[in-house]
Amino acid sequence: MRAAQLLFGIVVAGVIVGGGALAYAMRYGAIDPITPPNPSTFDRATVDKGKTLALLGDCAVCHTRPGGDPFSGGLPLKSPYGIIYTTNITPDPDTGIGKWSEVAFKRAMREGIDNEGHYLYPAFPYDRFTKTTDEDIHALYAFLMSQKPVKYEAPETALAFPYGIRLGVAAWNFLYLKQGPDAPDASKDAAWNRGRYIVEGLGHCGSCHSPRNFMGAEILAKVYQGGDAEGWAAPALGTHSLATIGWNEAAYVNYLIDGWDKNHGVTAGPMTPVINDLAEVNEDEVYAIAKYLASLGTPAGAKPAEQVYAAAKEKEYGAVTPPPTMKDPAAQRGQAIFGRLCANCHKAGGTPVPMALYSTVVGPNPSNLIHVIIDGVRPPKGARDKSMPAFGASVTDADIADLATYIRAQFTDRPAWTDIAAKVAEARAPKP
Ligand code: HEC
Ligand code: HEC
């Protein structure tokens, strides 16, 4: 065969395969618009159930901009590809989803396609929501359609080339979207199955707690091994947890309902709205989540909690010999700043748990600690007394870096962080 013929053959094959892929990608059509359903057609129990599911799925957390009406959208989400705005999911017929039939809504939840047949970006965690049952999707629909319609046009998402081409998401879905609910595991009890259903599905815990690949998809082989969330490190859960004191079911329950646990301290950052939502659902749901999380295991060789707690306390308040890492001049400057700004509360007899117990302090990178120093802690509803003032306005970037170096060196035996200055700059950058 001559080269020209070969080339021609390759081009023809390319057109057939490419055309097939294109036809596959373009297979979604528009779904006929409807007149917004009258909320009175949904029974109370279904709407209430939908409300719980919306809390478990944090729908309002993402679909509400600061100061905006709940569910009316417009919140900018930072992604590696640019800013993605959440949409208005109130039943307003013109700017919301009032004209969406339940079939269209279900297609969005299961397949990430809007009512007109456009691909949605996976910043909307439909790769997780797809696991929601038909019955629960119906209840969510009933709940959303019973909300007050809000006229608000959310800013349009306009990502740079090539991410702006929504059709490209077809490839993402082909590779990473596994549609539909998981079958219950008959060898486990109802609470465990309920917990798995929430954690793996609506709760989309893995969206933050799993690492992502270069295409922004969760690496499922490393599910819950720790990820990034809005510039925060979402700690590993289960056997890869870095927590100083291992988690158990009771600790998960305390943390997920109140936002505080005696062996782990307070929650902060993007986990706070998750906990505020969980505080509003029946506690059975949280017990189920805790049961499933506990079944993910803990790191091997953990020492008893009391022993670790005592050692953490000793390190913080006892007359221990400074670790060799304290020779670092940055750590010494940090120590002086700590004495001036922090030791007032973080001292023997103070209310906060020992520094060494916070995942913020033992985590894989200094981001969370830096955010806590800058913004303080605005605790969730269940732990109002665990608040900490913000120091962002009263410290320099160098002070923050020195504090982080000191805290890591003094209170932990983990390797020093190497990316502190870059993470401080990141945390100080203006928000979208
Ligand atoms: C992590 C943030 C996040 C959460 C949580 C979230 N969404 Fe969204 N959602 C988005 C984003 C971002 C979009 C827009 C995606 C796009 O423009 O491609 C979106 C789009 C949608 C759409 C398509 C609307 C339209 O006009 O095209 C629906 C329906 C929707 N979400 C429903 C829900 C429901 C129901 C929940 C809770 C169970 C929920 N979302 C939770 C981020 C989120
Ligand atoms: C929007 C991102 C996001 C989502 C969604 C999310 N988390 Fe988190 N989570 C975080 C971040 C960030 C932290 C660290 C908070 C801190 O440092 O105070 C965290 C902390 C935790 C911790 C404490 C871990 C430790 O070692 O300190 C647990 C447990 C946890 N999350 C469980 C869950 C569960 C269960 C879900 C789903 C129901 C969930 N998270 C959903 C971001 C998220």
Ligand code: HEC
């Ligand atoms: C006015 C009292 C007060 C001061 C001053 C203070 N803190 Fe805190 N801090 C708290 C309280 C209360 C908590 C939460 C208590 C708990 O978790 O048990 C907390 C929690 C923390 C946490 C854990 C947050 C998390 O989500 O993991 C860190 C880290 C921390 N503080 C560091 C500092 C540093 C560094 C300084 C000085 C720059 C400082 N604190 C100054 C009261 C204070």
